Amino acid sequence: MGTDNVNPVLAQSDLPHGLPDFASISDDDFLPAFTDAMASQLAEIDEIANNAEPPTFGNTVEAVEFSGRDLARAAGIFFNLVGPDTNPKRNEISRELSTLLTDHQNTIAMNPVLFERISKVHGDADDLDLDEPRRRLLDKHYRGAVRAGAGLSPDQQQEMREISSRLALLTTTFSQKILDDSNDSAVFVDDASALDGMSAGEIAAARRAATEAGHDSGYLIALELPTSQSVLTELTDSAVRRRVFEASINRCARGNDNDTTELVLEIVRLRARRAELLGYSDHADYVIAEQTAPSAEAVDDLLRELSESAMRAGERELDDLRVLAGDAEIGAADYTYWLARAARSKSDVPLDDFADYCELETVLTRGVFYAANVLYGLRFVERPELPAYHPDVRVWDVLDESGRSIGLFLGDYFARPSKRGGAWMNSIVDQSTMLQTQPVVVNVLNLTKPDDGEKCLLTVDQLTTLFHEFGHALHGLLSAVDYPSQSGTSVPRDFVEFPSQVNEMWALHPSVLANYARHHETGEPIPAELATAARESAGTESAHGTIEYLAASVLDLAWHQLDTAQAEAITDVAGFEAQALRAAGIGTDLIPPRYRSTYFNHIFGGGYSAGYYSYIWSEVLDADTEQWFLSEGGLQRENGRRFAQSTLSRGDSVDPLVAHEELIGRKPYIEPLLARRGL
Structure with missing residues (x-):
C-alpha cells in the first residue's frame, strides 16, 4: 500500500493517459485491489438497481456501463502483466481471480431487480429514439444478462454460477500448464553441430537459454506455441528435427503435472451443459449467435469447401516436395524443411538474405x-x-x-x-x-x-x-x-x-x-x-499452412458441436481428435493441426472457443479489402481516412459488416481469398 493508504493499483495515475506506474505496484497489491474494486462496483450496482426513478437508458444501461471503473483499471494492469511476464505469485493470483471475477460478474448479471430494469428499457427500445451505438449498447447489456443466466430459475442459476466459476479456473489453469510444459519440453543438444542451419543469432540465443536453464554447456531450443516450429525449416539434421517436432506435438499430453487431457474433457462437458441450460443446441451455437457468421452450419460449409480444395493442393505440393527430396524421407517433422528448400529452388535469389x-x-x-x-x-x-x-x-x-x-x-x-x-x-x-x-x-x-x-x-x-x-x-x-x-x-x-x-x-x-x-x-x-x-x-500461402490452420478450426468446432450426452461420452482426447479430422476429410499424419487439443490455448485457455474459424472468416473480408485499397490507389491518406472512419474508429458502435459493405460498396467476394491461398 502507498503511504496515503490508496492501493497503488487503484490510484489515479499522473502519467500520460493513465499509464500505470508499474514500479509502484507489487504483486501483493493485486488481490486487495480487486477485492475493494469489486465491492465498490457492487455498491454502484445496488444503487442503480434500487433507484426509485423509473428505468431509463441513462439511469440504468448507461449507469451500468460506467460502473466498475476501479475494477477496469485493476484488470487492465494485472491481466496485461500475467500474459507477457508471469511468475508463480501472479499465476496463483490469476487462478484465484478467475473464480472471484466470474462470481462477481454473475452476481451483477443475475441481480433480479437490475435485470428487471434492463428488461423494461429493452422492451421499450423502439420508443426511445436511440441512435445505433446506444441501441447496440442496450442490446449488448440485455443479451449479456440473458446469456449469463438472468432468465433461468433459481436452481438453474446456481448451476450456471458453478459452471462459470469452474470454467474460469479450468481455462486459466490450462494456459498456465501450456507455458510450464512448453518451457519443460525445450530441446537440449550438447553439440553445436546439431544446430547446423540455424543462424548465428539463433544459436547464441539457444546457448543463452541453456545457461539460464542451469546447463553448464550445450544449447536449448525453446518451443513456440504452434505445432509447427519455425526452426524446423532450418535444421539440416533430420534427427534433431524429429526431436523438436515430437517435443512440440506431445506437449501437455505426457502424463506429468502439466498434462491437460482431463482439463480438455471437463471444459468441453461444462460448455455443452451451459449451452443446454440456455437453450442452445451446443457451445458452438451459443458462441456463434454473437458473431457475424450467420450460423455454425455456415462456418462448417466454408471450412468444408476450403478443406476439399486445400487437400487437393496439398497432394500436389507433397508430390513436388518428394521429387525435390529424392531418397530422403519426408515425415511430419521434415515437411516445412522441404517446403523451405522448394521455395529456394524456385528462385534464383537467395531468400535467406531477406x-x-x-x-x-x-x-x-x-x-x-x-x-x-x-x-x-x-x-x-x-x-x-x-x-x-x-x-x-x-x-x-x-x-x-x-x-x-x-x-x-x-x-x-x-x-x-x-x-x-x-x-x-x-x-x-x-x-x-x-x-x-x-x-x-x-x-x-x-x-x-x-x-x-x-x-x-x-x-x-x-x-x-x-x-x-x-x-x-x-x-x-x-x-x-x-x-x-x-x-x-x-x-x-x-x-x-x-x-x-x-x-x-x-x-x-x-x-x-x-x-x-x-x-x-x-x-x-x-x-x-x-x-x-x-x-x-x-x-500465396502454402497448402501445408492452409491445411494445418483448417484442421485446427475443424477440431475447435468438433469439440464444441457436441451436446451434453456426446461430451460426457468422450474419454479419449487423442482418439476424438483423430476421428474428427478424418470425418472432415482433412486428417493427415504429415500435417497435424496448427494446435493439438492439449495445447490449443486459443480455445481452451483464451477467448476463441468455437471461434478459431475467425481468422479465415475475417480473411475473406481482408483479401477483398486489399483489392479495394489497391484499386483506390493503395497507400494514400484518403484511403486510410476512409478505412479508419468506416472501421477502425467505430469499434462495436455499429454493425461491422454493414460498415464494411458501405466502404467497398458491395458485399465481399471470396475469390481474392481463394487466389491468395492458392486454392
Whole structure:
C-alpha cells in the first residue's frame, strides 16, 4: 500500500493517459485491489438497481456501463502483466481471480431487480429514439444478462454460477500448464553441430537459454506455441528435427503435472451443459449467435469447401516436395524443411538474405510507423522516461496530424520464459469519449532477443506478424466511441482479426519496403530482385499452412458441436481428435493441426472457443479489402481516412459488416481469398 493508504493499483495515475506506474505496484497489491474494486462496483450496482426513478437508458444501461471503473483499471494492469511476464505469485493470483471475477460478474448479471430494469428499457427500445451505438449498447447489456443466466430459475442459476466459476479456473489453469510444459519440453543438444542451419543469432540465443536453464554447456531450443516450429525449416539434421517436432506435438499430453487431457474433457462437458441450460443446441451455437457468421452450419460449409480444395493442393505440393527430396524421407517433422528448400529452388535469389534487410528497429520506425503515418497521419515519439512493466518494453506517444497525443503504444517484442507463446495485442486503458479516456495498448511478440551489440533480424513470417499485431493496435488507438465496452477491438470475435489482417498488406508493399529495407550492416537498399522474390514467396500461402490452420478450426468446432450426452461420452482426447479430422476429410499424419487439443490455448485457455474459424472468416473480408485499397490507389491518406472512419474508429458502435459493405460498396467476394491461398 502507498503511504496515503490508496492501493497503488487503484490510484489515479499522473502519467500520460493513465499509464500505470508499474514500479509502484507489487504483486501483493493485486488481490486487495480487486477485492475493494469489486465491492465498490457492487455498491454502484445496488444503487442503480434500487433507484426509485423509473428505468431509463441513462439511469440504468448507461449507469451500468460506467460502473466498475476501479475494477477496469485493476484488470487492465494485472491481466496485461500475467500474459507477457508471469511468475508463480501472479499465476496463483490469476487462478484465484478467475473464480472471484466470474462470481462477481454473475452476481451483477443475475441481480433480479437490475435485470428487471434492463428488461423494461429493452422492451421499450423502439420508443426511445436511440441512435445505433446506444441501441447496440442496450442490446449488448440485455443479451449479456440473458446469456449469463438472468432468465433461468433459481436452481438453474446456481448451476450456471458453478459452471462459470469452474470454467474460469479450468481455462486459466490450462494456459498456465501450456507455458510450464512448453518451457519443460525445450530441446537440449550438447553439440553445436546439431544446430547446423540455424543462424548465428539463433544459436547464441539457444546457448543463452541453456545457461539460464542451469546447463553448464550445450544449447536449448525453446518451443513456440504452434505445432509447427519455425526452426524446423532450418535444421539440416533430420534427427534433431524429429526431436523438436515430437517435443512440440506431445506437449501437455505426457502424463506429468502439466498434462491437460482431463482439463480438455471437463471444459468441453461444462460448455455443452451451459449451452443446454440456455437453450442452445451446443457451445458452438451459443458462441456463434454473437458473431457475424450467420450460423455454425455456415462456418462448417466454408471450412468444408476450403478443406476439399486445400487437400487437393496439398497432394500436389507433397508430390513436388518428394521429387525435390529424392531418397530422403519426408515425415511430419521434415515437411516445412522441404517446403523451405522448394521455395529456394524456385528462385534464383537467395531468400535467406531477406532478413539482412529486415532489422526490427528499422522496420518499426521506417515500416510499421511509416505506413501508419502515410495512411492515418499518426506520428510515434518514443518516451523512454515513461515506466513499463519490463525492461524490454518500450513506450511511444502517439500523435495525430495536429500534434495532439491520442494515446500510448507499448512494444514488448522479445521472448522470455515468463511470457506465454504467440503474439497478441492488449489494452491497458480503453478509449471512451464520455469517460475522457484515451487508449493505452500493447503489442506482444516472441522474437529471439539478440545478444548485446547484435541486431534482431526478421523473417518474412515475423515481419508479417509485426504488422498484423500493429493492425490490432491501430484498431485500439484510432477508436472514437462513447462507451468503453464498444471501444477498439471489442467487436465480434470473427471480425476482430479483419483490421489486423488488412494491415499485413503493407509489410511488403513496394513503397513501404523501399522505405525500411536496408542492409543492417552496410545500409544498402534491398536489391529489386530480392524484394520481388520476397513478395512472391509471401503472396500465396502454402497448402501445408492452409491445411494445418483448417484442421485446427475443424477440431475447435468438433469439440464444441457436441451436446451434453456426446461430451460426457468422450474419454479419449487423442482418439476424438483423430476421428474428427478424418470425418472432415482433412486428417493427415504429415500435417497435424496448427494446435493439438492439449495445447490449443486459443480455445481452451483464451477467448476463441468455437471461434478459431475467425481468422479465415475475417480473411475473406481482408483479401477483398486489399483489392479495394489497391484499386483506390493503395497507400494514400484518403484511403486510410476512409478505412479508419468506416472501421477502425467505430469499434462495436455499429454493425461491422454493414460498415464494411458501405466502404467497398458491395458485399465481399471470396475469390481474392481463394487466389491468395492458392486454392
